[in-house]
Amino acid sequence: MESAAEFNPFQERVKSSFVQMIRSTNQVAAEDLTFHRSSSTEVADSLDEQSDRILSLTSSILKAATKGTDVPAPTLRDEESIEDNWRGIVDVIDSLLERADACLDEFTGVIKRLSPSQQEQAAKAEKKTPAKFPTIYDYGPSKIPKPQLQFERPPDNTDVSPFKPLLRTKPHAIVSLKKSLKSADRSPYEHEINAAKYPPSTYTVSPPVEYLPFDSTTATFVDDMDAVKEMLSELKGAKEIAIDLEHHDVHSYHGLVSLMQISTREKDWVVDTLKPWREELQLLNEVFADPDIVKVFHGSSMDIIWLQRDLGLYVVGLFDTYHAACALNYPKRSLKYLLQKFVNFEADKQYQVADWRIRPLPSGMFDYARSDTHYLLHVFDHLRNELIQNSTPNDNLIDYVLKKSKEEALQVYRRPVYDAATGQGAGGWYDYLSRSSTVLSKEQFAVFKAVHQWRDEVARAADEGVQCVFPKHMLFKVASVMPVDQGTLCRTLSPMTPLARSKVSDLVKVIKDAKAAGATGPEWRDVMKPSKPATLVDAPEGLLTPPVQDTDFPTAGRYEVSQFWGTALDTKQPPIPAEYTAAASAEALRLSFPLPFMPKTVSEAREKLGISGASKPIPHPAQAPAPAPENTNEIFSVKELGGPRKRKPAATDIGDQLPPEEVEDNADTVPLEPAEKLSKNQRRKLNKKNKSASQTTSGENTRDSTPFNYDTAESVFHAQPSQPAGGALLHQPFNPYAKALDAPSGVRKGKKGSSGKGFTFR
Structure with missing residues (x-):
């Protein structure tokens, strides 16, 4: 490729080749x-x-x-x-x-290659700059050299003292510069801003002045002091000017004003504010501080801070179109909405988050920057007329907007310094946690504070935004995982930024120390301070309700007892229950679940109930049951209707082979053959049948005996087996599965045919 124009077709060919390769790879993997x-x-x-x-x-x-x-x-x-x-x-x-x-x-052409002379200047600036700043050839996460390395006053992020204004002179002063600089908490132009009187045209309805066609006009790019002075002479003759800024805060800890756009009714300027002599732009205070010239901004809250921090500029006679849109109750208050409403211009917002340090500026970015102020004075005319027309004697909307605009102009820049112990201050950890619903333990809370402070120190030393170390969500992730080895930390921070990757070992040590110290430290909910509930503030008709402060929102408090559940959720360990004995209290018996002792045989049940053998009832001979009513639909089996397959032996056959008590307990059990003629297999079947009959008789006798008294029975929980003087246990501890073990056996398996003797039927 010989020119940049051939790059796009080449890019499309490479892209199509990659797509085809990925498709083939996915097909093979499938x-x-x-x-x-x-x-x-x-x-x-x-x-x-x-x-x-x-x-x-x-x-x-x-x-x-x-x-x-x-x-x-x-x-x-x-x-x-x-x-x-x-x-x-x-x-x-x-x-x-x-x-x-x-x-x-x-x-x-997005980045302009440095000329040899510029490289020599950059090398000299590198020698004068402290070693903590990266060199101009070390791009790191950025593709653009740091312009702040060439400033006449390089940034010092370690300075945490109160900010001192950059003012050298004070045009349009009511109070001298020396007296104005005595208090660091007040703007040097505080008296001038409060005393400013807006021109009569601000209170008069007049037809909006038409703007010049955007396509047939262009803006002047100001990148040297001669062009600045020429622009200043033209601005002094204007009655209203529109101002806007483009800011970059990714690859700079404090941020950089990268561009300043200024427009009058006839002309537009785009000022390069990244020049080494950027502080010389203070001479624009001859216009910016002139109360007879209305300065129109949209959303000036941060612009006022950035102007005094980087350029030493202060605004007197501010009119903020954002507050005008709020006073008129517009559904949207953005500049994009106002441009579409009054100009029918659709701003291309793809450049809103662009890197405004790029030099030379691409044409698209240049036109976007110019459009922010080119139409703003026309929008101001429409808003001024609507404010006057919608005002009432008791509710002057113009005065409301001018009052809010003065409050914006009175802002004072303060360095972002926070207390590492309490987390209070700009960018502190307290603000992060108070806005998050994450619940952190003691160790996690300590790790969060330590890693937050480490990230801030690394960003200051490298003059990078804290997000270039790792973003906020990664901060919460590290605090939750608490990795104590480099492998786990790299996986937690994946994908890692080059700045974090170069200091992994230091971060691991910080996490280890914080985790060990946090074991005995406080939790986040112990440090969080509850605040008062929000209160409603009455606002004038037609105006927005004043914003609620952060301290008005209620925060979570810590209660010892649940307001809903009471003490039901008490996490104390339950006391170890005492052993239940015969002398246990009635309360313990009431709370237990007494179950009766279940005897296994008839003789054991009689012994438990105290029934002697003499009083044992004599079984009567079985009588033929009464014939049941005929039911032709009853389900029956052939086995039930059929007779016995073998001869039943006489009762004397049993008495000759079994003990007397077994004969009595198993009187209804009849063997198939005399005992001396039974084989081993038949005797095993006989014993199994007798056992089943004994259990059936035992269950019937138990059901016929005296009902069990549950009120006087002792609890089976924690029961110990009783032991008589002889040493033998009367009974075993309660076994809830004993009945399951005595359940009748299932269906008998069919006899497997032996090899060679099977038959197949079709």
């Missing part, structure tokens, strides 16, 4: 390669060969990409080494993409 590998040796060998080739090519590319850099190239020996070195592979790719992006921006 196939079941494991199955094909196991089904064919040739396929397995081919896959292994291609895998080795791809690994070799990848290793060669990684080595070529890291040649001449400090990034080590990982070695890929097999597929497992890819997973082990994945973090290193990502670092190489990130570094390669950053360099490619910077080269493409330089090729397409």
